[in-house]
Amino acid sequence: MLKTGINHTAEDYLRAIYRLEEREGNASNAALARELGISAAAVSEMVKKMGEMKLVRYRKYHGTKLTPKGKSIAVGITRKHRLWEVFLIEHLNFAWDQVHELAHQLEHINSEELIDRLDDFLGNPTHDPHGDLIPAKDGTVPQRDLVPLSAMEPGWSGSLRRVSDEHPELLRYAASLGLEIGRKVTVLERINFDGSVRLVSGDKESVVSEKLAASLYAQINVDDKLDERKQPG
Numbered sequence: 001m002l003k004t005g006i007n008h009t010a011e012d013y014l015r016a017i018y019r020l021e022e023r024e025g026n027a028s029n030a031a032l033a034r035e036l037g038i039s040a041a042a043v044s045e046m047v048k049k050m051g052e053m054k055l056v057r058y059r060k061y062h063g064t065k066l067t068p069k070g071k072s073i074a075v076g077i078t079r080k081h082r083l084w085e086v087f088l089i090e091h092l093n094f095a096w097d098q099v100h101e102l103a104h105q106l107e108h109i110n111s112e113e114l115i116d117r118l119d120d121f122l123g124n125p126t127h128d129p130h131g132d133l134i135p136a137k138d139g140t141v142p143q144r145d146l147v148p149l150s151a152m153e154p155g156w157s158g159s160l161r162r163v164s165d166e167h168p169e170l171l172r173y174a175a176s177l178g179l180e181i182g183r184k185v186t187v188l189e190r191i192n193f194d195g196s197v198r199l200v201s202g203d204k205e206s207v208v209s210e211k212l213a214a215s216l217y218a219q220i221n222v223d224d225k226l227d228e229r230k231q232p233g
Contacts, residue, residue, distance in 0.1 A: 006055070012104075013047075014050075014070055015074050016036050017064055018066060019035065021066065026063040027063050027064045027065070029044055029047065054070075076135075080106070081107040082103070083115060084107060085099045086125050086134075087121075097165075116137065119137070130163050130181070144161070144219065146218065147219075149197055149199065149213040150210055152220070153190075154189055155186075155187070156221070158220040160180065160183045161217055161218060163179070179208075183202070185199050186200050195210030196208060
């Protein structure tokens with residue numbers, strides 16, 4: 001048991017719910033089961049237990065939400081996870097598709113002093129190598145407006161700011177196309193047949209699948225977003 005009074009399994013649930021709330025606004029049992037790779041029945045049982053611990057609130061048809069107590073713990077775990085990812089890549093030379101599972105193991109180390117020293121050692125980074133924001137020590141998380149490439153209109157351009165780290169093979173493929181954090185991308189065409197997206201980054205044109213396009217997030221150039229002439233119809 002940890003000082004928080006919960007075990008590693010409960011921590012994993014809290015962080016998974018937090019990630020789903022970041023992406024989708026809530027966490028259904030089905031989405032949690034996919035996120036954690038377990039059965040929906042196991043999720044239902046654990047969510048009930050966590051509700052009794054005042055870590056989450058569950059509403060039928062609305063999914064699971066973190067309580068203030070649950071969110072505080074989840075944000076702390078997320079902070080540790082993302083700082084460890086920065087350390088593993090910048091100082092141990094791991095590739096960005098290798099660090100998620102290692103950081104998952106390290107995030108359960110329960111030493112606030114260690115994490116504070118790690119944060120200072122790394123220069124207080126604001127985001128991890130995949131572009132996910134790192135919560136501050138006080139739990140605050142900066143807000144930003146990112147759009148998945150799958151939702152960008154032809155003619156829109158922006159800078160890549162986040163790549164989903166759920167699938168290592170997806171990260172490897174994105175890197176092979178040069179689609180890394182900070183790169184400018186312009187959407188040329190959204191292909192209705194299969195949802196794929198034709199885009200250009202630098203001098204390289206690519207067609208990416210709907211799944212990859214939905215996993216790449218850009219900060220849109222304001223002029224493009226406001227220019228209705230660039231939107232079809």
